Amino acid sequence: MMGPDCRRWTDLSDRHALEEALTEEERSFLHAHPDTCPACAEERSWWDGLTALQVPGEDDREPPAGADGPLTEPSRPPRRWLAVAAAAAAAGLGWWGGSRSTASSDTLTTGLARPVASATAVAPPVPTGGSWRAVAATGEGIASVEAMADTGDIATGDDSHVCFRHDLGIVACAAPGTRAILHGFDAQPWVALSQGRVVIELESRDLAAAFFVQTPSGRATALGTMFSVETKAAGDALRVTHGRVRWAARAGGTPILVAAGEAVDPQGKRVLSSAEIDEDRWLLRGAMMWKGGPSAVVAIDRPDPACRASVAGRRFGAERLWLRLPPGSRELAWEGCTGHAGQTLELEAGQRVGLGAETTTEKTPTRAPDASPTASARADGNRPMHLLAQAQSAQARGELAVASAHYAELLARFPQSAEASVARLARGRLLLQQGRAQDALAAFDAYLAQGGGLGQEARLGRIQALGLLGRDAERAKAITDFIARYPDTRAARALQDAPPR
Amino acid sequence: MATERDDIRLAQRVGRGDERAAAAFGRRLTPRVRQLARSLMGSREGWEDAAQLSLMELLRAAPNYAGTGSLERWSDRITVRTTLRYARARRTLSHHQGEHEPDELVAPRAPDPVARNEVAQLLADLDPARRTVVVLRHVYEYSIDEIAGMTGVSRNTVKDRLVQGRRTLRQRLRRQEGQQRLRLVSGGEE
The missing domain is CATH 2.60.120.1440 (Jelly Rolls)
Incomplete structure (x- = not known):
């Protein structure tokens, strides 16, 4: 049970974290109270101790120079990866096409024929x-x-x-x-x-x-x-x-x-x-209010909890309101409260207006609503990220074939993306899960040849793959190499302690 | 000690495709990027991929580093954005598939072997939005405005999440058999 002093201290501590101004007396209390209260002293040291997490853990420590090779972007993927991607694309276009047409609705439409997919429906375009x-x-x-x-x-x-x-x-x-x-x-x-x-x-x-x-x-x-x-x-x-x-x-x-x-x-x-x-x-x-065409964005914060905003005669009750409105003149009124005058908003296309305690106006580049190429590019730009997430999620669920298909699609369609680089390593792990040690080894080697920030993980995967293949001499050499590169890591200690095969 | 001018030169060399510069750049930022991505994702599965994506984004963005802050702070901003985007993509997906990532985590998860210590575990058990704000404020000591800028939410939203996150952590801390846990946390010894 917290006493009133402790409650005050936690309240002040929260306010301090929120960068709120404290009086001299409050600052003094915040500083001194823990000296007489073990519970608050412990909490204070807990918060103070969080900064220690900024220091990388032992598995994140900086490897010796050159340990991971150059960290380079895969601007030109190794030829064998291009070959893999091209082969996958050639062999699997139909497969992707088939799976993609259901992929967009896969988990939600099982058991219900979609109107567009029905062979018998006289479906509109x-x-x-x-x-x-x-x-x-x-x-x-x-x-x-x-x-x-x-x-x-x-x-x-x-x-x-x-x-x-x-x-x-x-x-x-x-x-x-x-x-x-x-x-x-x-x-x-x-x-x-x-x-x-x-x-x-x-x-x-x-x-x-x-x-x-x-x-x-x-x-x-x-x-x-x-x-x-x-x-x-x-x-x-x-x-x-x-x-x-x-x-x-x-x-x-x-x-x-x-x-x-x-x-x-x-x-x-x-x-x-x-x-x-x-x-x-x-x-x-x-x-x-907004059905297309140029627009301005209006963000409204209520100046008073009792106030309700009314814009162009339409009432809104929520705490914070954001509207995209066509340019022109719009009346803003406050209802349910006194002392807050309404105003006429003269809105221009591309403008951002913040209303409430502080009114701000900012002119931003117009985003024409018919500028779908921009939106499309943005959506497409997110596609590799979504493919990667889909693959990871499927892998976590144990749906390895589905995960493999997503990785393959990602590598084939977006080979230059950052996500593709990640996919190369992740696919190696997936192949290991599938017991395809030889392919996994090739994936890890490809990742290391290309360079990347996860050399440690790739080398661990490589050791595992060599073990599964029974290539003990190479595995032992890879372990020695790993321990030399990452001597202070938990993985290195585990490898040192592991019995020889 | 590298100056900001040195850092700008390094970043520009990375942008020109200088492999030695890229290696130095990677050696310097990789540990920080990994640690931040891991903290933000609560050591959840996929944090390594988020870290790798962030490193790739850093390489792409290197020519844009203008030296207005330290290379590390610049790297943090990109790592936060990339990791949150990746985490969101994963959440969207699990939501679509009915898996519901524990956004509103009620029951504590099983202990995560990857978590560095119990502090990290407590942070990992926070819901993602609150964890992000608590990590950036208390671990990396960013201001409210900086966090709002990095995470793309309003200042008030940051403050709300911070208070909620602090309350949740405080409750969990006090609910523990207090003394032992707090001793562990404050001293870091086990």
């Missing part, structure tokens, strides 16, 4: 191209929302929401507590929802029957223009405001059509309440 970009958010900083836009990964907090718009004319707003992934960076847009609620508005009926929201238990395919899908432990709920939506349960059965004004949940179909319609409309409110 699948719209592709463009990217998602954030258009409105509350509760989070602009930077983090823009970071989300890079990956399509949405994870809203308990008091925040975010809206994205796809260039093809789809708005997806995630309610608080939602986790979802937006697909459709230069591909068919769709949403994988694993938790919470997303509200969808299609700006064109052309997208009907091609856009869908996938949940763990089913899929809602748009036949109209505005609907929301919620997934929670008790089951999924679907609300349709405009048009119709087809719901297909993952478990099978006949898909059902849900019409405008209807909702369906685990209890069955019912009439949508006006409160539910309002709830969905509220989420879309900020996003609807």
Whole structure:
């Protein structure tokens, strides 16, 4: 049980960490109190001791000069790697094509035929191209929302929401507590929802029957223009405001059509309440102000907790609000509080405006909403990272063939990327897991020939591969070499203690 | 002791493809990059790949080093960005696959053999966003503004995560059979 002095000390300690100004008396108390309180003294020494972690651990210590060879970027991969990559590409293009067409929906669509993949469906052409970009958010900083836009990964907090718009004319707003992934960076847009609620508005009926929201238990395919899908432990709920939506349960059965004004949940179909319609409309409110074209970004912090912002007549209640708005004149008003005057915002394309306690204006290069090449390049730039992550994740799950395919795709498609360099070493480890010692040895040798920061790991892998191949003399030499290069590491000590083969 | 001018020269030589410079550059930054990537990822699987990606990014960015801060601080910024991007890609994926990385970690994980000591283990058990801020503030002693810049979130978000992270750590520390753990941590001896 903490006494009042201890509570005060921890509070001041937190404030000090937050760089808040302390009075002379507070500083003095912060300094002196631990001298009389063992618990606070221990906590203080714990925080102070954290800086010791900055010193690299024994396995990270600097190797002797030349130990890892030159750390060079793989601007020209060794010929054998080019050969491997080319052979993989030649042999596996169809294989990748096949796996990629299902890869985008692999884990979520098993058991449910996708409309676009159905051999019998009279499917409309699948719209592709463009990217998602954030258009409105509350509760989070602009930077983090823009970071989300890079990956399509949405994870809203308990008091925040975010809206994205796809260039093809789809708005997806995630309610608080939602986790979802937006697909459709230069591909068919769709949403994988694993938790919470997303509200969808299609700006064109052309997208009907091609856009869908996938949940763990089913899929809602748009036949109209505005609907929301919620997934929670008790089951999924679907609300349709405009048009119709087809719901297909993952478990099978006949898909059902849900019409405008209807909702369906685990209890069955019912009439949508006006409160539910309002709830969905509220989420879309900020996003609807921006439907493409040049824009300015406005970030609004409430000057007072009682205040509610109203922009262009639309009310927003969240703590922090971020909107992308078309250029022009917009009225900002504060409601529910006094002493805070409203103002007229004169917005220019590419401008960033921060409103609240401190008003800032910054002119940034315009990001035209139709500049999809930029967004595409960014999305594509992330692709090697995602391939690497996919491979690593599959490897961790023990799905070695899947991991191998991802590594091969990464190496073939992005051989010059930093991720490819990592993949070469990781693939060596994978081959070891698969018992393909000879191939693993080649992978480790290739990595070492190319040079890189993980020479230690590559050499350990090499020792293991030589052991599996029964090449004991070479293994012993590799161990001697390893111990000489990394004498102070745990691995070197383990190798020294290991019984000879 | 290398001056900033020496460091700029070194970075420019790296940019021109000078292999000896690249080796010196790697020897100097690799241990720090590995340690930072490991701390940020909580010794979780994949930290080595994050470190390697960061090293590659450093090589690419070397010609842009302008000497406005130390080479190490510049390297930290790139390592943080790269590691967080990589961690996010992994989380996106596991989220997609229903694995749910422990963003909101409630139950402590099994002890990680790679964790250098119990301090690292406690940090590793924090959720990723809070761990990032605590590591950058208390291990690497960056300011709130610097952390906001490196992680791409607002200053208020950094402060919120820092307070939450400190509270969580404080609770866990006090919940332990206090004396022994705190002695270990403060003295570092075992």
